[in-house]
Amino acid sequence: MVAYSAVLDELEAEAIHVYRETAAAFRNPVLLYSIGKDSSVLLHLAMKAFYPAPLPFPVMHIDTTWKFQEMITFRDRRAAELGLDLRIATNTAAVEEGVSPFSHGTHEYTRIMKTVALREGLDRYGFDAAVGGARRDEERSRAKERIFSLREPGHRWDPRKQRPEFWRTANTALAEGQTMRAFPLSNWTELDVWRYIEREQIEIPSLYFAKERPVVERDGTWIMVDDDRYPLEPGEQPVMKSVRFRTLGCYPLTGAVESTADDLATLIAEMEDSKVSERAGRLIDGEGGGSMESKKAEGYF
Amino acid sequence: MGSTSVDATPVLQLVTCGSVDDGKSTLIGRLLAETDSVPIDQLEYARRTRRGGSTIPVGEVDFSLLTDGLEAEREQGITIDVAYRHMNLPNGRRVLIADAPGHEQYTRNMAVAASNGDVAILLVDAARGVRPQTHRHLTVSALMGVRTVIIAVNKMDLIGYEHAAFEEIVGVVRTTAARLGVPEVVAIPISAFAGDNVTQPSTNMPWYPGPTLMQFLSDWEPADTEATAGFRFPVQFIVRAEGNFRGYAGTVVAGSVAPGDEITVADSGRTAKIDRIVTYNGDLERADFGQAVTITLDHEVDVTRGDVLSARDPDGSSLQPADRFSADMVWIGEEPLAHGRSYLLVSGSRSVPATVTNVRHRLDVVSGHEHAARLLEMNDIGRVEVATDRPIPMDAYDKCRDTGGFLLVDRVTADTVAAGLVRHAMRRAFNVVPHDYDVTAEARTALMGHPSRVVWLTGLPGSGKSTIADATVRRLHALGVHTYVLDGDNVRTGLNKDLGFTAEDRAENVRRVAEVAKLMSDAGLVVFVALVSPYQSDREAAKALFEEGDFLEVFVDTPVEVCAERDPKGLYAKAAAGDLPNMTGMGQSYEAPENADLVLDGTGDLDVQVDTLARAVLGE
Ligand SMILES: Nc1nc2c(ncn2[C@@H]2O[C@H](COP(=O)(O)OP(=O)(O)O)[C@@H](O)[C@H]2O)c(=O)[nH]1
Numbered sequence: 001m002v003a004y005s006a007v008l009d010e011l012e013a014e015a016i017h018v019y020r021e022t023a024a025a026f027r028n029p030v031l032l033y034s035i036g037k038d039s040s041v042l043l044h045l046a047m048k049a050f051y052p053a054p055l056p057f058p059v060m061h062i063d064t065t066w067k068f069q070e071m072i073t074f075r076d077r078r079a080a081e082l083g084l085d086l087r088i089a090t091n092t093a094a095v096e097e098g099v100s101p102f103s104h105g106t107h108e109y110t111r112i113m114k115t116v117a118l119r120e121g122l123d124r125y126g127f128d129a130a131v132g133g134a135r136r137d138e139e140r141s142r143a144k145e146r147i148f149s150l151r152e153p154g155h156r157w158d159p160r161k162q163r164p165e166f167w168r169t170a171n172t173a174l175a176e177g178q179t180m181r182a183f184p185l186s187n188w189t190e191l192d193v194w195r196y197i198e199r200e201q202i203e204i205p206s207l208y209f210a211k212e213r214p215v216v217e218r219d220g221t222w223i224m225v226d227d228d229r230y231p232l233e234p235g236e237q238p239v240m241k242s243v244r245f246r247t248l249g250c251y252p253l254t255g256a257v258e259s260t261a262d263d264l265a266t267l268i269a270e271m272e273d274s275k276v277s278e279r280a281g282r283l284i285d286g287e288g289g290g291s292m293e294s295k296k297a298e299g300y301f
Numbered sequence: 302m303g304s305t306s307v308d309a310t311p312v313l314q315l316v317t318c319g320s321v322d323d324g325k326s327t328l329i330g331r332l333l334a335e336t337d338s339v340p341i342d343q344l345e346y347a348r349r350t351r352r353g354g355s356t357i358p359v360g361e362v363d364f365s366l367l368t369d370g371l372e373a374e375r376e377q378g379i380t381i382d383v384a385y386r387h388m389n390l391p392n393g394r395r396v397l398i399a400d401a402p403g404h405e406q407y408t409r410n411m412a413v414a415a416s417n418g419d420v421a422i423l424l425v426d427a428a429r430g431v432r433p434q435t436h437r438h439l440t441v442s443a444l445m446g447v448r449t450v451i452i453a454v455n456k457m458d459l460i461g462y463e464h465a466a467f468e469e470i471v472g473v474v475r476t477t478a479a480r481l482g483v484p485e486v487v488a489i490p491i492s493a494f495a496g497d498n499v500t501q502p503s504t505n506m507p508w509y510p511g512p513t514l515m516q517f518l519s520d521w522e523p524a525d526t527e528a529t530a531g532f533r534f535p536v537q538f539i540v541r542a543e544g545n546f547r548g549y550a551g552t553v554v555a556g557s558v559a560p561g562d563e564i565t566v567a568d569s570g571r572t573a574k575i576d577r578i579v580t581y582n583g584d585l586e587r588a589d590f591g592q593a594v595t596i597t598l599d600h601e602v603d604v605t606r607g608d609v610l611s612a613r614d615p616d617g618s619s620l621q622p623a624d625r626f627s628a629d630m631v632w633i634g635e636e637p638l639a640h641g642r643s644y645l646l647v648s649g650s651r652s653v654p655a656t657v658t659n660v661r662h663r664l665d666v667v668s669g670h671e672h673a674a675r676l677l678e679m680n681d682i683g684r685v686e687v688a689t690d691r692p693i694p695m696d697a698y699d700k701c702r703d704t705g706g707f708l709l710v711d712r713v714t715a716d717t718v719a720a721g722l723v724r725h726a727m728r729r730a731f732n733v734v735p736h737d738y739d740v741t742a743e744a745r746t747a748l749m750g751h752p753s754r755v756v757w758l759t760g761l762p763g764s765g766k767s768t769i770a771d772a773t774v775r776r777l778h779a780l781g782v783h784t785y786v787l788d789g790d791n792v793r794t795g796l797n798k799d800l801g802f803t804a805e806d807r808a809e810n811v812r813r814v815a816e817v818a819k820l821m822s823d824a825g826l827v828v829f830v831a832l833v834s835p836y837q838s839d840r841e842a843a844k845a846l847f848e849e850g851d852f853l854e855v856f857v858d859t860p861v862e863v864c865a866e867r868d869p870k871g872l873y874a875k876a877a878a879g880d881l882p883n884m885t886g887m888g889q890s891y892e893a894p895e896n897a898d899l900v901l902d903g904t905g906d907l908d909v910q911v912d913t914l915a916r917a918v919l920g921e
Binding site for chain 1: 310311312368382383384385386387395397409410412413416417537538540541542543546548550551552554579580581582591592593595606633645647648649650652702703706707708710713714715716717720
């Protein structure tokens with residue numbers, strides 16, 4: 001049995017509070033769903049926040065078309081099971097132009113396929129608030145992120161415009177052109193997320209668990225060859241390795257770690273031992289100390 | 302459920318405060334590193350990277366680098382905002398550190414960090430001693446309701462771990478903490494750099510018998526919130542679902558509740574019983590402080606988002622709506638506070654238009670002195686009066702942070718411009734529907750043969766208010782006018798004998814006298830009020846009770862030297878001897894009316910003044 005945790009109870013209550021405030025205070029909110037473990041926790045908390053009523057707003061996925069196939073299958077199944085109003089935002093113009101993780105540097109690729117697609121998606125539906133799964137422990141610059149994080153016209157993040165947050169009281173007013181991002185998981189750590197998944201028995205994609213997968217080595221990490229779009233070196237053959245993923249994103253950009261943890265308990269134990277921050281495995285963040293911050297200024301989540 | 306887990310205790314919200322170079326980054330970095338709360342790649346970064354001027358050899362961890370944040374501040378070498386970090390203590394205690402950096406924006410950031418704080422670490426550099434900033438940190442922590450302050454005297458290694466120096470610093474800080482009423486103060490001598498008493502007991506200070514910083518944080522226990530406030534539940538969201546389900550979703554911000562308990566909708570005064578406490582994991586038998594739940598009531602009452610469901614406090618008092626509040630305010634907007642301007646006041650999940658009607662004083666956060674002020678600017682803290690467009694229930698901040706704290710929001714830019722802490726409600730609006738009587742004020746006036754009105758004489762003690770009122774009333778009485786005098790001193794022996802002379806009590810004194818004057822004028826009398834009533838806002842509130850023209854504000858203008866010389870009641874002499882600290886004109890200020898209906902010269906001939914006043918009253 002999972003042990004009682006006062007910390008998880010507090011974090012859960014805080015997240016539910018943020019959800020309810022978002023649903024009530026904004027005209028047209030949306031939940032940004034990226035299929036990973038944090039999104040799975042977010043979705044679970046959303047079910048709790050409005051129970052016995054269903055989630056009172058839609059869910060949007062930014063699909064770069066380079067996600068793991070399993071993610072898409074998982075997404076569609078969960079949306080059907082939970083009766084979600086699922087919207088999908090893709091930068092179709094860029095897809096047609098052939099933008100891919102291989103045609104552009106990771107920074108530029110992320111800007112075009114994620115940041116631009118997100119901005120377009122939000123604008124298309126006129127969403128004035130977007131709930132996301134960012135946590136303050138993810139990266140040093142996130143430590144200053146607000147729970148309710150303001151975006152200027154054009155979805156720009158201006159550090160100097162961020163509102164001081166007191167108590168549980170949120171200023172949710174928006175001036176012309178402003179929108180809001182809300183982060184119910186702000187005060188969670190990666191380990192909290194895993195322990196909550198265990199406690200609440202939340203379903204997550206099996207990519208998080210170790211399994212023999214076809215991988216190739218790139219820049220010191222293992223990349224899974226998820227479909228035949230992946231360019232191999234002449235004569236190169238993927239090798240089968242027991243690997244798992246700490247975060248899920250675009251498969252060519254997501255490094256796997258070698259592991260045999262094929263259930264939650266072993267996975268959590270493995271994590272408690274390793275103590276490497278999870279973004280270390282994400283190629284997009286490795287470019288210069290403040291890259292997350294500059295991406296945010298452009299409108300990245 | 303078995304409470305076998307290591308984290309069965311609530312999260313501790315820790316605020317850290319210190320001036321630049323007191324060693325705050327080093328301390329937090331060490332705490333994080335020594336409790337294994339930092340990922341190893343970040344430790345690696347702190348080993349490899351060196352800031353200009355650093356003398357720490359590459360390869361050793363520069364603890365101060367672990368708390369680095371935004372690019373802009375990395376370039377400037379300073380931190381510009383509140384950062385939140387997690388720490389896991391070996392006993393399973395989770396600590397959420399709100400780190401507020403020190404420089405210009407300090408008061409604002411510090412107030413944010415302290416607003417949820419349970420414990421504050423106040424860093425003092427042993428080599429530099431107590432500095433003005435130390436008092437500032439302490440004052441803001443105390444004001445924001447942080448209950449426990451740890452005086453961490455840092456860099457003990459620089460002063461040879463000397464006991465006497467430590468005690469001297471602690472003595473000074475404790476005196477200020479006592480004045481501010483901080484409930485718990487502890488002092489720990491440390492070296493963030495060398496590690497003494499941070500997580501490991503120091504061998505250099507055998508004279509210190511107490512716990513290490515980490516030990517103290519591990520052992521900390523939260524205050525009993527139920528001791529001060531009853532159940533409070535600001536309704537965030539109305540849950541409507543199949544089967545006619547209607548529930549009120551929110552977070553319990555004070556007290557606790559169980560099915561069958563009677564609650565009051567503080568806004569309307571209507572009561573109902575709790576039917577169910579609904580959660581996704583099943584109904585609860587009880588909801589405690591901090592829990593987010595959905596409540597259903599046993600019968601239909603009108604509840605909307607923003608309303609507060611409440612129960613009586615342990616002392617028997619209850620939450621009631623009011624539309625005027627006395628509050629401390631931390632001004633954080635770039636534009637200064639504008640009098641009379643309409644802002645949005647956000648309390649819990651409710652927003653109402655509100656204006657600041659008066660600034661009482663500005664607090665010097667270093668000396669603790671209160672200075673007369675008209676204005677609050679960015680990073681100022683002051684006592685103000687706030688009027689809301691309609692009555693709303695707010696607690697005193699000391700009772701409950703969530704229902705006693707509010708935000709002011711600019712209606713155009715939507716920026717948060719201030720955080721307010723309610724000290725007390727000034728005018729309660731009870732939920733009473735007045736009965737309409739057939740004999741009206743007009744009918745009574747007709748019978749009297751003259752209109753009723755209120756003549757409000759304000760002026761310094763000894764200015765001549767009572768003398769002028771007395772003589773004028775004699776004159777009018779002879780003419781057949783029905784009069785009455787409400788004299789400040791006389792009222793204080795009866796109706797207002799429970800009130801003193803603080804600004805709050807004076808406001809209440811004026812309010813009651815104004816209400817009595819209103820009843821009397823409604824009865825048909827010409828009422829003279831002779832009351833010092835030193836504050837413009839109190840007089841304006843009195844005036845607001847009356848129709849235009851029914852209230853005559855008369856300023857008896859006599860210089861304070863003349864009053865002091867007359868001193869008919871010996872008050873000025875007492876004040877001069879220091880026995881009357883709240884004496885108007887001496888210890889407290891007198892705000893002369895700016896737009897009095899009539900100004901009488903209190904040093905002029907009495908007959909002339911009486912003539913002028915009598916004619917004004919009769920409308921001649
Ligand atoms: N000797 C000594 N130096 C310290 C101690 N704590 C911090 N320092 C030094 O004081 C300077 C300022 O420290 P830092 O942590 O950056 O201060 P902050 O501005 O308060 O964050 C650095 O050079 C530290 O190495 C201490 O306990 N003893």
